[in-house]
Amino acid sequence: MVKTTASLIQVKDIKNDTLILEDGSLRAILAVPGINFTLLSEQEKEAVVGAFKEFLDGLDFNLQILVVSRYAYIEGYLNYLKERLEVEDEPLIKLQLEEYIKFIQSYVETHKIMKKIFYIVVPYEGEVIEIKKFGKKTKIKEEEFYTKLEQLETRVIYITEKLSAIGLQPIRLNNYELLQLLYEMYNPSLRWGLAPIKLFEELIESLEE
DSSP states (O other): OOOOHHHHOOEEEEETTEEEETTSOEEEEEEOOOOOGGGSOHHHHHHHHHHHHHHHHTOOSOOEEEEEEEEOOOHHHHHHHHHHHHHOOOHHHHHHHHHHHHHHHHHHHHSOOEEEEEEEEEEEOOSOOOOOOTTOOOOOOHHHHHHHHHHHHHHHHHHHHHHHHHTOOOEEOOHHHHHHHHHHHTOTTSOTTOSOHHHHHHHHHHHHO
């Protein structure tokens, strides 16, 4: 029997910017903007590598690094440029915008523009807790959940502080962004950022009921 996509997803609920898995364990996800390592001086490179090594050595729990590569959504940027072109009054700037738009359109037609996104998945395991499924009213044990959440938050703070010292600025995904990430991960044919926003809004509303 062929399994549905939903049966392959181990997430049972999304709450407090956290994924709750089938076994009751928790996951926080941090989006981490990359840095251009090749532009750094040798001294800066050594400092970054040393700080990252210190970060890894200080971990006493498992960590998952997720790297996603997808075709970039260029149409939104092109639409922005076209809007600028319509309101621009300066002839020289208008001409430059027209040429730039033509260049971008031509380049996209002959090149694959990829977007690479880095995530850190922060876990917290523990005893199985009672959780609800999407669309059902089964309540979870709030005390157990928040006890685990507190431990997870400690890990998130540690990782954020260590990566910030390297020059990275991790951003924790909220409920909406977690839902969007799951959708786009299980729909790889999409260009990144083309997921149906209205669908997410409806799902978030159902989660909050």
